[in-house]
Amino acid sequence: MxxxxxxxxxxxxxxxxxxxxxxxxxxxxxxxxxxxxxxxxxxxxxxxxxxxxxxxxxxxxxxxxxxxxxxxxxxxxxxxxxxxxxxxxxxxxxxxxxxxxxxxxxxxxxxxAKYLGIPGEQDNVGRGVSTCATCDGFFFRNREIIVIGGGDSALEEAGFLTRFASKVTVVHRRDELRASKIMQDRVRSNEKVEWALDRTPLEVVTNDMGVTGLKVRNNATGEEEVISATGVFVAIGxxxxxxxxxxxxxxxxxxxxxxxxxxxxxxxxxxxxxxxxxxxxxxxxxxxxxxxxxxxxxxxxxxxxxxxxxxxxxxx
Incomplete structure (x- = not known):
C-alpha cells in the first residue's frame, strides 16, 4: 500500500x-x-x-x-x-x-512520437533523425534539413527550422497539405522553404558521417530520388x-x-x-x-x- x-x-x-x-x-x-x-x-x-x-x-x-x-x-x-x-x-x-x-x-x-517505420529511421534517432525541432534545430545551423509531414505541427517546425537551416524541404505523401491555410501561407512565403509534395518517404540515407538525405518515391511518376539533407525531422504527430x-x-x-x-x-x-x-x-x-x-x-x-x-x- x-x-x-x-x-x-x-x-x-x-x-x-x-x-x-x-x-x-x-x-x-x-x-x-x-x-x-x-x-x-x-x-x-x-x-x-x-x-x-x-x-x-x-x-x-x-x-x-x-x-x-x-x-x-x-x-x-x-x-x-x-x-x-x-x-x-x-x-x-x-x-x-x-x-x-x-x-x-x-x-x-x-x-x-510517431515514426514512419522506414529503413534508417530508428537507427539514426539522435544522429540526424529527430522528432523535435525546438530540441535539436540548433545543431543543424547552415545545413539542409527535411521535415516530413503536412499538418500544422510539421509546418510550424519547418518555419522554426528556417532560423537555423540553409534550406528546409517539406516532404508530404499527398499533393495537398492538411495544415491550416494561414499556416500554409506563412511558410510558403519563406524563401528558405522548398516543397516535395506527393512524395512517399522510402529510406533515410546515410554514410559513415551520418544522414545524407531521404529517398522518396514520386507518387505521380513512380520514380525514386534522393533529397539531400543532413537532418530529417519526422513531424507526423x-x-x-x-x-x-x-x-x-x-x-x-x-x-x-x-x-x-x-x-x-x-x-x-x-x-x-x-x-x-x-x-x-x-x-x-x-x-x-x-x-x-x-x-x-x-x-x-x-x-x-x-x-x-x-x-x-x-x-x-
Missing amino acids: YKTIIIGTGPAGLTAAIYLARANMKPLVIEGPQPGGQLTTTTDVENFPGFPDGIMGPVLMENMRKQAERFGAEFRTGWVNSVDMSRRPFKLDVDGLGELEAETLVLSTGAS HTPNTGFLGGQIDTDENGYIIVKPGTSETNVPGVFACGDVQDTRYRQAITAAGSGCMAALDCEKYIEALEHEQKELATK
Whole structure:
C-alpha cells in the first residue's frame, strides 16, 4: 500500500518524485521499458536551465533519478497493464510486480512520437533523425534539413527550422497539405522553404558521417530520388500513452489527458497528470518538469486533506 505511485519517468515523473519524496510521501516510481523517457534518446540538451554548456539527455535523467532516490523515492521496473480507479485504494496490475495499491496516482507516461517505420529511421534517432525541432534545430545551423509531414505541427517546425537551416524541404505523401491555410501561407512565403509534395518517404540515407538525405518515391511518376539533407525531422504527430487507463480518465479526441485548468487534477479525485501525456502544445523538458512539480504539490495537498479527514472520522 503506497501513499502515491508515479507511473512513468522522464522530467515530469522524476520531478514529481523529487518533490513527493522530500515531503516524506515515499513515492513508488514505476519505470517502463524506456526509463527516463524520450530524453534518453537525445544527445545534447542545451535548453534546460542550469547547464550553460549543455548536458547529455541520459545524464540529465540519471541525475534526476539519483536526486529522487536520495530523498527516499523507490524505483521499480514494470509495465502497467491496467488500473482500477473504481474503488479506493486504486489497484494496479503490473507485469513483474503483481498487484499494487495506492491512495493517489501521478500519471506521467508521456506521448510517443510517431515514426514512419522506414529503413534508417530508428537507427539514426539522435544522429540526424529527430522528432523535435525546438530540441535539436540548433545543431543543424547552415545545413539542409527535411521535415516530413503536412499538418500544422510539421509546418510550424519547418518555419522554426528556417532560423537555423540553409534550406528546409517539406516532404508530404499527398499533393495537398492538411495544415491550416494561414499556416500554409506563412511558410510558403519563406524563401528558405522548398516543397516535395506527393512524395512517399522510402529510406533515410546515410554514410559513415551520418544522414545524407531521404529517398522518396514520386507518387505521380513512380520514380525514386534522393533529397539531400543532413537532418530529417519526422513531424507526423504523437500518441499519448493512455491506452492502459481503459477510458477511466477524461481525454481529448487524440487521447491526451484533460486536467483542470491551472492544475494537474484529472476528473478522478486523487489522480494527477503531468508531462507530455497532458501537454498538447509545448512538449519541452522544462515544461514537463514544471508540471511534475505541480502534480506533486497537488498530490501532497490531496493526501494531507485525506489524512485529516480520516483522523476526524477516527475520533468520532
